[in-house]
Amino acid sequence: MTGAAETTSVNPVAPVNPVEGPADTAGLSDSGGGSSRFPGRPIQEIVFPIREQYLSVVQGYRDDGFEMCIDLCGVDYLTHFNRQLPDGVPPERFEVVVNLLSLSTARRVRLRVQLPESDLEAASIFDVYPGVEAMEREAFDMFGIIFAGHPDLTRILMPEDWEGHPLRKDYGVGRVPVQFKGAPGPR
Template identity: 60%
Template sequence: MSDSVLHVPREELIETVSGLRDDGYVSVLDVTAVDYLEHPGRTDLPPETTPERFELVVTLISHAAPGRVRLRVQVPADDPTVPTLFDLYPGTEALEREVADMFGIVFEGHPDPTRILMPPDWEGHPLRKDFAVGRIPVQFKATR
């Protein structure tokens, strides 16, 4: 039961997704992203795809012929913008806001481009690999 994976250039995302929608993919289940800044080596990309720092991952589901398809879109670090899927699937609204909040990827045409999880005045995008975990050293008072 493995899902099919499609590598889609950013410019063709809308076209691909609307094609999939006509093919019976009724819902977008998930929109997320990965920051490949510290990944030691990516081998799972097809040769014609240039690896970029960010990858947007969109998962769609078809109910008629049960199955999922996963779209992987490369997003460069110096221009982290992607067209929004809101017009095709309104359910992506919150998911895209989360990606924008956590990774700083801008969704062009999104109706509500505000932070969703972090406070509005927060600086930085926590799930980027160059954002520190924020761990503070634990003190064991008993052993001192």
């Protein structure tokens, strides 16, 4: 575990990665200066599959020994649209971020799938990693991302009849004034 800078590489496993050519590793590190003190830093790739190839890329990693899907979450880039992405990856409003973990080689890989606002549908990787069941439901609940093929894509944290998806950037943060019991009302 040396302090090697994190690389943004093309997928060495599945030949279906849409990132053409070597991505710029300098501009897209995970953070600032490298340090071996930080977990997850030394060996982590970031891959940008397009939506159509997302499932097959995940399957490729699964076959390559990434036993566990450790995390899946959504990000809404509405007000930070022009973030740094490698060439050939057009930015879209939403991203699905998947962190895979290989226990045998102690490696992590992160997949970032771009999803346009007009068509918020990605394939569910439930059949590859059943552990994403709750995580995909959470991403659906919070961002409205549809995971096609998920066995039970319902709200998980918000009430069933809730309208809207709270972690979207255009979802207002409401404030409820604090009411004390017995406090005199406005005159």
